Amino acid sequence: MPAQSSPLLKSVHEGVMTLVMNRPERLNALSPELYDQLAQALLEAKDNRQIGAIVLTGAGTAFCAGGDVARMANSPAETLSFEQKVARLRQRNQITELLHTLPIPTIAMIRGPAAGAGLSLALACDFRYADDSAKFKTAFINVGLPGDFGGHYFLPRIVGFAKARELYLLSPTLNAQQAKALGMLTEIFSRDTLEQDVTTIAQKFAKGPRQALALMKENLNQALQNTLSQTLDQEAFNHVTSTLSADHKEAAQAFIEKRPPNFRR
Numbered sequence: 001m002p003a004q005s006s007p008l009l010k011s012v013h014e015g016v017m018t019l020v021m022n023r024p025e026r027l028n029a030l031s032p033e034l035y036d037q038l039a040q041a042l043l044e045a046k047d048n049r050q051i052g053a054i055v056l057t058g059a060g061t062a063f064c065a066g067g068d069v070a071r072m073a074n075s076p077a078e079t080l081s082f083e084q085k086v087a088r089l090r091q092r093n094q095i096t097e098l099l100h101t102l103p104i105p106t107i108a109m110i111r112g113p114a115a116g117a118g119l120s121l122a123l124a125c126d127f128r129y130a131d132d133s134a135k136f137k138t139a140f141i142n143v144g145l146p147g148d149f150g151g152h153y154f155l156p157r158i159v160g161f162a163k164a165r166e167l168y169l170l171s172p173t174l175n176a177q178q179a180k181a182l183g184m185l186t187e188i189f190s191r192d193t194l195e196q197d198v199t200t201i202a203q204k205f206a207k208g209p210r211q212a213l214a215l216m217k218e219n220l221n222q223a224l225q226n227t228l229s230q231t232l233d234q235e236a237f238n239h240v241t242s243t244l245s246a247d248h249k250e251a252a253q254a255f256i257e258k259r260p261p262n263f264r265r
Contacts, residue, residue, distance in 0.1 A: 007022055007033045008038055014206060015051060015203065015265075016054070016055060017051045021034060023059070024058070024060025028058035028059060029066060029069070030066065030118070039092070039098070042095065042099065046103070051104060052205055053203070056108050058112070063110040063122060064118025064122075066117040096124035096154075100125075107202055108121065109129055110185075111191075111194070112134065112135065115137040116143075119137065120154065127186045129185070129189060129197065129198050129201070131191040133191060134185075136184060137172070138171050141168070147168065152164075209251060211241075211247055212242050219238060247261075
């Protein structure tokens with residue numbers, strides 16, 4: 001584990017990488033160092049066969065309050081051109097792109113506020129689990145900004161376009177039960193068991209048929225933009241690919257023998 005002063009704490013245990021945004025005094029608001037370390041950790045996970053699931057969470061009483069507004073207000077004038085600022089933000093937005101597209105199940109474990117870009121990070125994950133302390137808010141309009149980090153892509157697909165417009169333009173604060181009713185949360189767990197419940201789920205993915213999970217996630221992501229014919233083509237290719245895998249052969253044999261499969265790494 002990195003030094004506790006690091007803005008990102010990273011650990012790997014039993015195939016699960018846990019990433020802890022570690023700025024609790026700022027409700028884990030995103031800083032330049034945290035952007036860089038999150039992106040680097042996710043890029044490293046992409047090609048690491050030891051990692052079968054990723055859990056993203058925040059230290060202390062918050063998931064992530066989004067961009068650091070105090071830093072925005074007090075930052076000195078920059079010499080970067082407009083185009084350079086756009087390119088820098090697009091580079092940082094790679095974090096949500098990776099959470100969505102990595103061939104690894106990604107899980108947001110949420111306590112307290114998930115706001116602005118912090119909400120976008122959670123929405124980019126495959127699963128979102130929270131306790132009843134969780135609060136959700138798009139928040140961008142409150143600081144005079146339209147929003148970034150992919151929220152305009154993810155939120156309408158999760159809650160519908162009409163509700164997404166409401167959540168962005170009016171920026172209400174949702175509690176965990178309201179978010180769950182809209183489909184923004186996979187499940188709500190108790191405060192005492194949240195971490196253990198999420199760990200159990202993550203370890204299930206890590207012990208599962210990883211190629212099938214990766215290709216299933218790819219199918220679902222591509223189906224958001226593909227035609228039916230294109231989706232059927234991709235399903236056929238990925239399905240036949242998986243029939244040739246050791247994981248499939250082990251799962252089929254285990255089914256016949258009425259035992260749990262043992263997927264080798």
